[in-house]
Every structure is written in C-alpha cells, then in structure tokens.
Amino acid sequence: MKVSVIVIGDEILLGQVTDTNSGDIARHMAPYGWEVGDVQAVGDEADEIRLAIDRAFELSDVVLTTGGLGPTKDDITKGVMRDYFGGELREDPAVLDNVKDVVSRRGFRINNLTAAQAIVPTSCRVIQNRVGTAPIMWFEKGGKVLVAMPGVPFETREMFTSEVFPQLRGKFKTDVDIEHAVLMVTDYTESALAEKIAPWEEALPEYLHLAYLPKPGLIRLRIDGAHRDRDFIASEVKRAAGELAAMLGDAVIATEDLTPAQILLQRCRELGLTLATAESCTGGNIAHELTLIPGSSDVFAGSVVSYSNDVKMGLLGVERETLEANGAVSLPVVREMAEGALRAVGAHVAVATSGIAGPGGGSEEKPVGTVCMAAAVTAPDGMTVCEAETHHFPGNRQRVIEASTTRVLIKAIKLLRAM
Amino acid sequence: MKVSVIVIGDEILLGQVTDTNSGDIARHMAPYGWEVGDVQAVGDEADEIRLAIDRAFELSDVVLTTGGLGPTKDDITKGVMRDYFGGELREDPAVLDNVKDVVSRRGFRINNLTAAQAIVPTSCRVIQNRVGTAPIMWFEKGGKVLVAMPGVPFETREMFTSEVFPQLRGKFKTDVDIEHAVLMVTDYTESALAEKIAPWEEALPEYLHLAYLPKPGLIRLRIDGAHRDRDFIASEVKRAAGELAAMLGDAVIATEDLTPAQILLQRCRELGLTLATAESCTGGNIAHELTLIPGSSDVFAGSVVSYSNDVKMGLLGVERETLEANGAVSLPVVREMAEGALRAVGAHVAVATSGIAGPGGGSEEKPVGTVCMAAAVTAPDGMTVCEAETHHFPGNRQRVIEASTTRVLIKAIKLLRAM
Structure with missing residues (x-):
C-alpha cells in the first residue's frame, strides 16, 4: 500500500527545520508492508497546498499531511482543507475540552489563539490529539x-502510531507479506562491497531486493522480500541473509538494524561490563549517542569530555610528558585517556578520541580530519587491553565528529569479540 | 527566484535517512533572495523520477536533484537523465581522473564500479565533484x-555553495532585494507570544512578513522584507525588529539567528570566561552542542557526564548525604554538580542537569520528564552564584534531552546578564 506524504510549512522550505515526520511515518509503516511512495514539501500557501493534494491523490489512495496546524496566522492548512473538502468551520466542544486539558497539563492557561484550535471543518472526522492542541x-x-x-x-509520532495508522489499516486491507533482514557491515567501502557481492546480487530472484545504505565507517545492507506466501518469503529472506553473512564474515558486526552505540551497549550488557568514554574532539557526542538509547544507564557509567589539556591531566591522569612529547592528538595520549577513563569513571570498557575536527587547528603533519582513537577493556583477570589507531576523515566538523564516533564504537565492538 | 528540489532515493522514502540537503540548499540561497519553492522526495524508480522532473519544470526554471548517483545497481538517476535529456553515455576522461584522485586521497584503489562513475550523458555539462566520486x-x-x-x-553542501549556486546566479539574474532580521525569544509559548504581538503583526505592511519557529523553550521570530529599493527595505526591516525587541524586552536573548549554545559561547568569550558542563540526564548532549560549534575550544574546557552516582561523587564531589537525602534528581544535587564542575574542570561557568529522560525511571513524585538543572558562575571577586530550578518536559527521551539542553543553556545566558 503506497501513501503520499505532504509536509507543509515555510520553515521546512527555508531550511529552518528538517522534516523528520515523513521518515518516522515510513519506518513505522514498513513492517506492515505500507510504503511512503512520495513526499512533497510545500510552503504555507493555499495554492501550493491544493496542487500538492491534487497530485498526491493522483498517486495514492492515502494522503498524510503534517504541519500548518499551529495557532498562529501563518498556519493556513485548516482553511485550505475546508475549501478542498467543503463544509463549514465550526467549534467542536470535544476538541475544546481536549485543548484545555493539554494546555493546563503544560501549566499554561488557554487564550483566544489556542481556543481557536477547536474550530474544525464539518467535512472532517476529528481524531483527538492527546499530546498537543x-x-x-x-x-x-x-x-x-x-x-x-x-x-x-x-505529536505526529505519538498520534500516528497509536491512532491514525491503526485506523488506516482498518479501512484498507492489504494482502502481500513483507519480510526483511539487515546486516551491518564494516571494513568495506560501498563500491568494494558492491563489487564483492555483485554476482550474488544479480542472481537474486525478483521478489528479493537488496539496498545499500552507506554511513561513515559502516554500511547497512537491507534485504526486502514481498510475496503472497508468508512462510515462503520469510524463509527466502532468511536464506539470503545467511548467504550474505557467510560471504562477508567478520565484517558483519550485527544482523539487526542497530547503530554501533546500540550494538556496543548490547555486547557490554551480555558480558556484564560497564562503559565509559573520554572525549576530546568528539566533545561528548559518543556519550550522547549512547545515552539517547533508553535503558543505557545499566551499562553506561559516565564520561569525561576533556577539551583542555588541563582536564586530560586533572581528571583522566594523562601525563604532562606524554602530552608534551607527542601532542594532544597522538596514539600515546588517547591510550592514556582510555585507560584514565577506566579508572576515573570506574568502568570495564572505555573509548577515547583526540583529533582535529576543524575547520581550524590543522597542520601539515596533522591535517584537519586527523583523529586518534583508542578502545580499552579490563579483562576478568584484571589485565587491561588497549588498542589505538589513527584515522583521516574527510568532510566538515560535524562529519568528522560523527565518523569518529562510529569508528571508535566499532573498534570497541571488535575488541570485545575477543572476550 | 524559485527553485524546485527533487530528493531521490529509496532510503529517504523508507525513512532510513533524513533529507538534510534541501534545507542546506535553502539556507544557503536565502540571503540572495533565492527560495526553495517545493521539495519532492521520490524512490529510485525511473517513472517516479521522470514525473517529478516534469512537475518541477512546471513550477520552476531551476531544478536541483540530489541522490541516486552512487556506484551501486540501485542508483539509476544517471540513466534516467540520459533518457530525459537525450544524448549518449560516454566515459569522460576528466571525470575519470577526478574519481581516481578522490579515491586515492581516501586511501583506496579504484575498482570497476567506481570507474563507472566517469560515464556521463553527452547532453550534460559536467561540474567536477572535488570531494566525491x-x-x-x-x-x-x-x-x-x-x-x-x-x-x-x-558533498552536496560543498559543491553547491562553491560551484553550482554561483553558476546558477550567473545564468539567472534577479533584482528584488531581500532583507531579514531575527529575534530569539524565550519565556513565551507560541500562542502567548502571538497574542501579545497580534495588533502589531496585523499592521505590518505587505512587504514585511513575520514567521514563528517554535522550539522547546525558545521561539525564533523572523522578519522578512522584499522590495526593489535596497535601502528602503533594509531600514524597514530594522525598524520592525527594533519595535518587536522593545515590546518583548528581556525575553529577547539574541538579535541574530543563533542557537543557545552559540549565544552562551559568545557571551563567555566577551567576558573572558571558560565553560564546563556536568551532565546526568542530558548525557553529554550539552557538551556535544557546544563543541559542534567551530572555535568553541577557546571557551569550552570540558565536561563530566556523571550517569552513575559514583561518578557524581568521585569526579564532581557531590556529597553522599546530599544524594541519599534528596535523590539524584534534586535541586541540591544539581547545585553540587554545577559547583563541582567549576572545580573539577577548572572553569568560570558551569551548567548541570539531572533528570528522568524516560521511558523508564519515573515515579509518582518525579515522573518522566522531571529535570533539575543549575547554572553556576564564579564572579571576578571569587564569589560563586548558583541558580537551580526544576522543569517538567513533555515528550520522549530525545525531546526531554533536547529541551533540557536548551533550557539550561538559556539559564546560563540569563545568569551572565547580571555580570
């Protein structure tokens, strides 16, 4: 079942906010065999919205719009819908009660603009928004x-998953079964991986489809299968995933759609180990990625973000001589940072980074993008194993930070394999 | 000048990656009076791409596509363009040289798939991609x-700003001048703010437009003006921004389009102060937001992410009695965390958070979304001032983390006002 999504709002076209709603909707629907067939982003302009609805209805039986429903003057979606679908605008008492309830839970009082949220076209059926006005x-x-x-x-995530999508599935029944499998692959560039598996990929039957999603340091391979026979397609997808995994060996670090942060937390949890980070150039991003994951607190103990050398020495115990002899961006320093984090935070596993994220700070010897990283683990016998390496990442500051984060997490995942 | 953007790739429609290219393009073009008029996202399907191009050319004289140019089998954009614009596919020796150069800089060797990147339609003029294949x-x-x-x-950001957009501006000359002003406003909900300024907003002349962009704890107000007379529109936008700022007083924390992290770094830099964070529920996100900003290292010294109570005590010097008497999520604890960060990191300003980001960990007394936060500053006379408060944020884990980050940064900005 294909769905068209229309994202409404000047702020999207201006690049002030990034649309994440269409992706949230797609990810939630995928396991049920529903797809987003196309996304249109349009401004808060009546003609543009009408044109987009016309086109969406040409392509799909289900159209979802997000945005343009705020209380301020620039939000015009409601009026456009009234014109498009007919009917009058009326105040809905049940909506007004809900708006009052939501506003008071947030500790505010209702005003005229918020109250106007309760005015809706008579041509629609209202689904109460439990989490917004x-x-x-x-x-x-x-x-x-x-x-x-x-x-x-x-609001969209909450209400789409709990109300809108279940009601859509109730109205439109579909009967193709969808199965998929995911492999997370490291050590390959996208083209090297594609070349390696090309003969296998070309021999895939038409009901199986392989997609690549490259990220810095990691490629997600996704096998999708669609067929009327549920058992058949489930076993076919499983067989294909098994063949791929056998071909790629150690380069496969997970057979689920997990981020490196999720994989590392899972491995640590299985092994009963706690985790720390010592971050210079990544500036807390590794800790942030780990702590975004619900339930991370049973594994993740804490971090030291040591931007200044004083903090590297004071909190992580890096030796002044090591810093002076090698510079902050060096293998000896990240080793001492990782081992220092084990002690300072009191954890079993630690990762550390020190590098030049740019745009300033580069030199001929250590250009922007140079990142030293280490992973350390204290084995049950009390011995600490620490591995360090240097990478050169292309791109801007954010990309260097993200690539470093991914790489050092993968480094720790591989180090734990030996445990 | 309106531009249509087409984002190509199954991974976008599947929600596996979020399109940020269209926003990057829009933000870069805005100061020149160029706008993104609409965005379409389509899958790697020839018919869908052709339809999207037809529609885009109906709406705009300039169409930008991103994606679908990778070396793997699922990327078909190049073939679709050849069919659409005519001509043959040929190998371009200059492109091949560039591909070899880019690949070797990344430390890889060229293979057949990468080399195929050099095959382009004869109907196009090639702009060499300096940063990709x-x-x-x-x-x-x-x-x-x-x-x-x-x-x-x-790659798109780099090449669009340095080559593609300058060449587009050379081809299409536009002659309306665009000016804008931004106010960052705190202390108001969107509807309370709209109600306060409604009479003023309704009296705006038609060449001025006001847009709201609400974020948790902060609203960006943007005044856009467009007119053929550059001096006139510049003075009109300035006048309107001045009127708004006078109306809103202390609630305006910046008159530039800056994030709270950027504002705080700027204030600290002006005052010659260094900055630290002590983070429990935000898990490093505050440090991450600060260190994403180029040049932050002259102000930001470091952080302690104290997820466990042991780290709160060991590295930040929070007293065991304070934790036992009040619990980790409490005003006394965040005060001690902020003051501990000043000492441990050796900084002049510190912010601290401790809360329940969810989905687990909530109780009747301290439900999910409860966050205690503090900001501390050591004045030139050596006295430390510390302010703490408790918030209740709606939404999921990520939203609680982001809202807490914004709020505590704003808290520090306000605390520094008194300096």
Whole structure:
C-alpha cells in the first residue's frame, strides 16, 4: 500500500527545520508492508497546498499531511482543507475540552489563539490529539483518505502510531507479506562491497531486493522480500541473509538494524561490563549517542569530555610528558585517556578520541580530519587491553565528529569479540 | 527566484535517512533572495523520477536533484537523465581522473564500479565533484536548468555553495532585494507570544512578513522584507525588529539567528570566561552542542557526564548525604554538580542537569520528564552564584534531552546578564 506524504510549512522550505515526520511515518509503516511512495514539501500557501493534494491523490489512495496546524496566522492548512473538502468551520466542544486539558497539563492557561484550535471543518472526522492542541482531521473523498496531522514531530509520532495508522489499516486491507533482514557491515567501502557481492546480487530472484545504505565507517545492507506466501518469503529472506553473512564474515558486526552505540551497549550488557568514554574532539557526542538509547544507564557509567589539556591531566591522569612529547592528538595520549577513563569513571570498557575536527587547528603533519582513537577493556583477570589507531576523515566538523564516533564504537565492538 | 528540489532515493522514502540537503540548499540561497519553492522526495524508480522532473519544470526554471548517483545497481538517476535529456553515455576522461584522485586521497584503489562513475550523458555539462566520486551534471532544456547532485550531504553542501549556486546566479539574474532580521525569544509559548504581538503583526505592511519557529523553550521570530529599493527595505526591516525587541524586552536573548549554545559561547568569550558542563540526564548532549560549534575550544574546557552516582561523587564531589537525602534528581544535587564542575574542570561557568529522560525511571513524585538543572558562575571577586530550578518536559527521551539542553543553556545566558 503506497501513501503520499505532504509536509507543509515555510520553515521546512527555508531550511529552518528538517522534516523528520515523513521518515518516522515510513519506518513505522514498513513492517506492515505500507510504503511512503512520495513526499512533497510545500510552503504555507493555499495554492501550493491544493496542487500538492491534487497530485498526491493522483498517486495514492492515502494522503498524510503534517504541519500548518499551529495557532498562529501563518498556519493556513485548516482553511485550505475546508475549501478542498467543503463544509463549514465550526467549534467542536470535544476538541475544546481536549485543548484545555493539554494546555493546563503544560501549566499554561488557554487564550483566544489556542481556543481557536477547536474550530474544525464539518467535512472532517476529528481524531483527538492527546499530546498537543492541534486536532487531527480525517477527510474522505471518493474512497480516498487524507489525514491532516500536526507538524510537531513528537505529536505526529505519538498520534500516528497509536491512532491514525491503526485506523488506516482498518479501512484498507492489504494482502502481500513483507519480510526483511539487515546486516551491518564494516571494513568495506560501498563500491568494494558492491563489487564483492555483485554476482550474488544479480542472481537474486525478483521478489528479493537488496539496498545499500552507506554511513561513515559502516554500511547497512537491507534485504526486502514481498510475496503472497508468508512462510515462503520469510524463509527466502532468511536464506539470503545467511548467504550474505557467510560471504562477508567478520565484517558483519550485527544482523539487526542497530547503530554501533546500540550494538556496543548490547555486547557490554551480555558480558556484564560497564562503559565509559573520554572525549576530546568528539566533545561528548559518543556519550550522547549512547545515552539517547533508553535503558543505557545499566551499562553506561559516565564520561569525561576533556577539551583542555588541563582536564586530560586533572581528571583522566594523562601525563604532562606524554602530552608534551607527542601532542594532544597522538596514539600515546588517547591510550592514556582510555585507560584514565577506566579508572576515573570506574568502568570495564572505555573509548577515547583526540583529533582535529576543524575547520581550524590543522597542520601539515596533522591535517584537519586527523583523529586518534583508542578502545580499552579490563579483562576478568584484571589485565587491561588497549588498542589505538589513527584515522583521516574527510568532510566538515560535524562529519568528522560523527565518523569518529562510529569508528571508535566499532573498534570497541571488535575488541570485545575477543572476550 | 524559485527553485524546485527533487530528493531521490529509496532510503529517504523508507525513512532510513533524513533529507538534510534541501534545507542546506535553502539556507544557503536565502540571503540572495533565492527560495526553495517545493521539495519532492521520490524512490529510485525511473517513472517516479521522470514525473517529478516534469512537475518541477512546471513550477520552476531551476531544478536541483540530489541522490541516486552512487556506484551501486540501485542508483539509476544517471540513466534516467540520459533518457530525459537525450544524448549518449560516454566515459569522460576528466571525470575519470577526478574519481581516481578522490579515491586515492581516501586511501583506496579504484575498482570497476567506481570507474563507472566517469560515464556521463553527452547532453550534460559536467561540474567536477572535488570531494566525491559522483560527477555533478548540468542539463539545459528550453532555457530551464536541471542540476543533478550527489546525495551525500557534505558533498552536496560543498559543491553547491562553491560551484553550482554561483553558476546558477550567473545564468539567472534577479533584482528584488531581500532583507531579514531575527529575534530569539524565550519565556513565551507560541500562542502567548502571538497574542501579545497580534495588533502589531496585523499592521505590518505587505512587504514585511513575520514567521514563528517554535522550539522547546525558545521561539525564533523572523522578519522578512522584499522590495526593489535596497535601502528602503533594509531600514524597514530594522525598524520592525527594533519595535518587536522593545515590546518583548528581556525575553529577547539574541538579535541574530543563533542557537543557545552559540549565544552562551559568545557571551563567555566577551567576558573572558571558560565553560564546563556536568551532565546526568542530558548525557553529554550539552557538551556535544557546544563543541559542534567551530572555535568553541577557546571557551569550552570540558565536561563530566556523571550517569552513575559514583561518578557524581568521585569526579564532581557531590556529597553522599546530599544524594541519599534528596535523590539524584534534586535541586541540591544539581547545585553540587554545577559547583563541582567549576572545580573539577577548572572553569568560570558551569551548567548541570539531572533528570528522568524516560521511558523508564519515573515515579509518582518525579515522573518522566522531571529535570533539575543549575547554572553556576564564579564572579571576578571569587564569589560563586548558583541558580537551580526544576522543569517538567513533555515528550520522549530525545525531546526531554533536547529541551533540557536548551533550557539550561538559556539559564546560563540569563545568569551572565547580571555580570
């Protein structure tokens, strides 16, 4: 089942905010065999919104819009929908009660603008928005459905998964079964990987499809299968994933769609180990990636972000001589940082980074993108193993930080393999 | 000048990656009066791409595509463009040289798939991609232009700003001047702010436009003006921004489009102060936001991410009695964390957080979303001032972390006002 998504809002076209709603919707629907067929982003302009709806209805039976439902003057979606689907605007008492309830839970009092959220077209059925003030509106026309949802990502995520999508599945029944498998692959560039598996990929039957998603230091391979026979497609996808995994060996670091942070937390949890980070150039990003994951606190103990050399020495115990002899961006320093984090935080596993994220700070010897990283683990016998290496990452500051984060997490995952 | 953007790639529609290219393009063009008029995201399907190009050319004279230019089988954009614009596919020796150069700089050797990047339609003019292997292709048809760019964000950002956009501006001259002003406003909800300034907003002349961009704890107000007379519109935008700022008083924390992290770094730099963070529930995100900003290292000294109580005591010097008497999520604990960070990191300003980001860990007394936060500053006379407060944030784990980060940075900005 294909769905068209329309993202409404000048802020999207201006690049002030990034649309994450369409991706959230796609990821949630995928396991049920529902796909986003196309996404259109348009401004807060009535003509543009109407054109986008026309086109979406040409392509799909289900159209989802997000955004443009706020209380301020620049949000015009509701009026456009009234014009498009007909009917009058009326105040809905149930929506007004819900708006009052949501506003008071946030500790505010309702004002005229917020109260206006309760005015909706008579041509729609309202789905109450439990987590925000903008009502969700379900319109039908000639057997097709348009659902207008708010733009605030957490509201859309919450209401789409709990109400909108279950109701859509109730209305439109589909009967193709979808299965997929994922391999997370390291050590290969995208083209080297593609070349290695080309003969295998070309021999895939038409009901199986392979997709590459390269990220710095990591490639996600996804096998999708679609077939009317559920058992058949499940076993075919499993067989294909097994063949790929056998071909790629140690380069496969997970057979689930997990981030390196999730994989490392899972391995540490299985082994009963706690985790720390000592971060210079990554500036807390590794800790942030780890702590974004719910339940990380049973494994992750803490971090020292040692941007200054004083903090490297004071909190991590890096020796002044090591810094002076090698510079902060060096293998001896990241080794001492990783081992220092084990002691300072009191953890079993630690990763450390020190590098030049740019744009300033580079030299001929150590250009921007040079990052030294280490992973250390204290084995059950009390011995500490520490491995360090230097990388050169292309791209801007953010990309260097992200690539360093991914690489050092993968480094720790591989180090733990030997445990 | 309006531009249509087409984002190509199954990975976008599947929600595996989020499109940031269209936003990057929009933000870069805005100061020159160029706008993204619409964005379409389509899969790696020839028919879908052709339809999207047809529609884009209906709306705009300039169409930019990103993605679908990778070396693997699922990337088909190049073939679609050849069919659309005509001509043959040929190997371009200059592109091949560039591909070899880029690949060898990354420390890899060229293989057949990478070499195939050098095959381009004869109907396009190639713009060499200095930072990646996929050539950028410039097509023209009936006075309109389509430029096909790669999907990798840093490649597109780099090549769009340095080559593609300057060449587009050279071809299409525009003559309306655009000015804008931004106010960053705290202390108001979106609707309370809208209500306060409604009479003023309604009286704005038609060449001025006000847009709201709410974020947790902060609203960006943007005034855009467009007029043929550059001096006139510049003074009008300035006048409007001045009126707004006078109306909102202390709630305005910046008159530039800066994040709280940027504002705080700027204030610290002006005052000659260094900065530290002590993070429990934000897990390093505050440090990450600060260190994403180039040049932050002259102000930001370091952080302690104290997820476990042992780290709170060991590295930050929080007293065991304080933890036992009040719990980790409490005002006394975040005060001790902030003051401990001043000492441990050796900084003048510190912010601290401790809270329940969820989804687990909540209780009746301290539900998920409860976050205690503190900001501390050591004044020139050696006295330390520390302020702490408790917030309740709605939403999921990520939203609680982001909202806490924004709030505590704003708290520090306000504390420094008194300096």
